Amino acid sequence: MTNSEMAAMFDRIADMLEIKGENVHRILAYRNAANSIGQFPRDLRIVAAEGGLEEISGVGKVIAEKIAEILETGTLQFYENLAAEIPPGVVDILHINGVGPKKARMFWQGAGITDVPSLEAAAREGKLAGLPSMGAKSIARVLEGIESFNRRATDTRTPLGVALPTAERILAMIMQIEGVGKGAIAGSIRRALPTIGDVDLVVTAQDATMVMDIFVQMDEVARVLGHGPTKSSVELQNGLQVDLRVLPEEHWGTALVYFTGSKNHGIKLRTMALAKGLSLNEWAFTPVDGGEEILCATEEAVYSQIGLPYIPPEIREDMGEIEAAQKGKLPKLIQLSDIHADLHMHTVWSDGTATVQEMAEAALERGRKYIVITDHSHGATIANGLSIERLLEQQIEVRRVDAEMGGAIRVFHGTEMEIKADGTLDFPDEILEQLDFVIASLHVGLRQPRVQVTQRLLNALNNPNVDLIGHPRGQLIPERDPADLDMDAVFATAQKTGTALEINANPHRLDLEAQYARRAAEFGIPICIDTDAHRPETMDLMRYGVMTARRGWIEASQVINTWPLEQFMQWLDKRNGR
DNA sequence: GCCGTTTTCGGCCCGACTGTTTTCAGTCG
Numbered sequence: 001m002t003n004s005e006m007a008a009m010f011d012r013i014a015d016m017l018e019i020k021g022e023n024v025h026r027i028l029a030y031r032n033a034a035n036s037i038g039q040f041p042r043d044l045r046i047v048a049a050e051g052g053l054e055e056i057s058g059v060g061k062v063i064a065e066k067i068a069e070i071l072e073t074g075t076l077q078f079y080e081n082l083a084a085e086i087p088p089g090v091v092d093i094l095h096i097n098g099v100g101p102k103k104a105r106m107f108w109q110g111a112g113i114t115d116v117p118s119l120e121a122a123a124r125e126g127k128l129a130g131l132p133s134m135g136a137k138s139i140a141r142v143l144e145g146i147e148s149f150n151r152r153a154t155d156t157r158t159p160l161g162v163a164l165p166t167a168e169r170i171l172a173m174i175m176q177i178e179g180v181g182k183g184a185i186a187g188s189i190r191r192a193l194p195t196i197g198d199v200d201l202v203v204t205a206q207d208a209t210m211v212m213d214i215f216v217q218m219d220e221v222a223r224v225l226g227h228g229p230t231k232s233s234v235e236l237q238n239g240l241q242v243d244l245r246v247l248p249e250e251h252w253g254t255a256l257v258y259f260t261g262s263k264n265h266g267i268k269l270r271t272m273a274l275a276k277g278l279s280l281n282e283w284a285f286t287p288v289d290g291g292e293e294i295l296c297a298t299e300e301a302v303y304s305q306i307g308l309p310y311i312p313p314e315i316r317e318d319m320g321e322i323e324a325a326q327k328g329k330l331p332k333l334i335q336l337s338d339i340h341a342d343l344h345m346h347t348v349w350s351d352g353t354a355t356v357q358e359m360a361e362a363a364l365e366r367g368r369k370y371i372v373i374t375d376h377s378h379g380a381t382i383a384n385g386l387s388i389e390r391l392l393e394q395q396i397e398v399r400r401v402d403a404e405m406g407g408a409i410r411v412f413h414g415t416e417m418e419i420k421a422d423g424t425l426d427f428p429d430e431i432l433e434q435l436d437f438v439i440a441s442l443h444v445g446l447r448q449p450r451v452q453v454t455q456r457l458l459n460a461l462n463n464p465n466v467d468l469i470g471h472p473r474g475q476l477i478p479e480r481d482p483a484d485l486d487m488d489a490v491f492a493t494a495q496k497t498g499t500a501l502e503i504n505a506n507p508h509r510l511d512l513e514a515q516y517a518r519r520a521a522e523f524g525i526p527i528c529i530d531t532d533a534h535r536p537e538t539m540d541l542m543r544y545g546v547m548t549a550r551r552g553w554i555e556a557s558q559v560i561n562t563w564p565l566e567q568f569m570q571w572l573d574k575r576n577g578r
Numbered sequence: 579g580c581c582g583t584t585t586t587c588g589g590c591c592c593g594a595c596t597g598t599t600t601t602c603a604g605t606c607g
Contacts, residue, residue, distance in 0.1 A: 280592085
């Protein structure tokens with residue numbers, strides 16, 4: 001069982017305990033454990049063998065024992081017992097917007113409703129009307145919630161690459177409204193999660209009423225979920241939920257911290273504030289023994305009030321950032337402006353849409369100082385991969401373009417080579433030696449058993465001609481889970497060989513994802529952030545890779561393609577034994 | 579169920595909006 005599958009199991013336990021009406025703090029404990037496990041970058045089997053499960057935040061004696069039972073037996077008796085007691089459809093009902101544990105339990109035990117279709121039928125046939133607190137409006141709300149539930153039944157979360165542009169468009173529209181001062185995208189988009197539950201926007205205005213009225217009447221709004229004086233929520237036609245908060249400007253700092261989250265980061269800040277005798281919310285710090293409120297117009301002022309330096313939003317996950325801040329050991333995170341190169345892109349030679357020349361010019365326009373042309377190898381038949389003959393032919397063209405660019409941008413020749421299903425590489429060493437830069441990637445056999453798929457990656461790492469592993473885990477967001485890789489073995493090998501690992505900036509990949517990138521960088525493994533562009537415009541997706549790297553605590557010096565050209569060439573020379 | 583510069587027991591962050599049992603519980607973030 002993977003970490004994310006185990007996290008899902010603990011989340012489902014929390015759901016079922018909620019329906020049973022268990023103690024809220026016990027439920028929260030399962031949720032916190034699920035959250036920690038889901039973000040944990042190491043294989044729990046190894047951690048369990050080392051006896052270190054209880055060192056994971058939110059995992060105590062009881063949950064550690066449950067993890068061990070899952071690892072040993074493949075299942076958990078506690079979970080099975082709950083699942084036997086509570087029909088699975090009742091847990092689905094809990095996930096309908098507007099239905100919480102109390103109503104889910106009431107529908108089940110009060111009316112014998114055990115799945116979403118029968119809830120919908122009961123609502124339409126008027127059978128909910130007799131239940132407590134189910135007036136006409138509540139019934140209509142349930143039906144709307146079911147409609148939305150069915151629409152997002154396949155994937156509940158939206159890729160960052162879809163949510164961020166939508167959020168930017170809507171925020172820009174709101175900023176046009178008279179009286180609006182500051183505005184920002186907050187929540188999980190600002191923290192750069194690879195997938196987003198809903199869009200959180202915060203703006204300042206002295207009079208929120210007009211802002212709210214315009215917001216809920218936007219053209220692309222499908223329905224209004226809530227419409228209050230400081231907070232409104234809408235669902236867009238594309239299914240995305242957008243929450244807007246409006247506050248006067250003097251509350252900007254506290255509001256932005258509050259709505260950026262994460263929840264656990266915020267809880268820790270509020271707990272620290274309480275230790276100083278201050279209650280913290282989105283409006284202000286309030287002394288608990290009375291006295292004047294302390295307003296913060298900036299986020300810096302909020303952190304300063306708690307005695308901390310500013311913490312960048314991407315690492316606000318309660319994953320050690322507060323402790324690092326206390327010790328003055330926060331990383332100096334990479335920025336988009338640090339990027340000088342793009343080392344993974346495709347052209348018409350394989351499955352790209354532009355020529356070598358056009359890609360070089362597009363990269364130059366974007367301020368890149370050097371690039372590598374890395375078309376697919378012949379094993380990637382579906383992508384029109386290059387034979388050895390075509391690869392060598394392409395090299396002549398790349399050299400010509402490089403010369404013609406006159407030094408304004410350097411254009412290197414490389415490949416994105418298949419790691420074949422049998423574990424061998426697609427080009428022989430004598431060919432690889434003629435290339436400037438070699439990426440090896442998994443595209444096939446991603447569902448192979450753990451030992452087999454891991455060994456293929458280790459084979460590639462152990463080849464001295466391979467400089468970079470492209471999108472190491474092989475996930476596609478949101479539709480394909482990563483390969484079942486032993487990442488501890490991958491990191492140990494990459495550390496030994498000095499091979500770089502990629503953060504693929506394409507929002508459908510974001511691979512390595514942040515928690516693995518963070519661990520790789522801790523191992524001293526070089527990181528490379530690439531767009532994997534198949535057309536000139538997709539070079540603009542670099543920002544998603546940088547956001548992911550920031551979320552992984554990564555500094556510019558750890559990223560190859562922030563280096564000046566000379567440093568990059570020295571690194572290549574050293575790898576090639578020159 | 580977790581956790582500790584108040585604590586190994588007794589706490590566990592905080593507020594907005596909605597609908598309804600009209601004074602507050604349920605839901606959400």
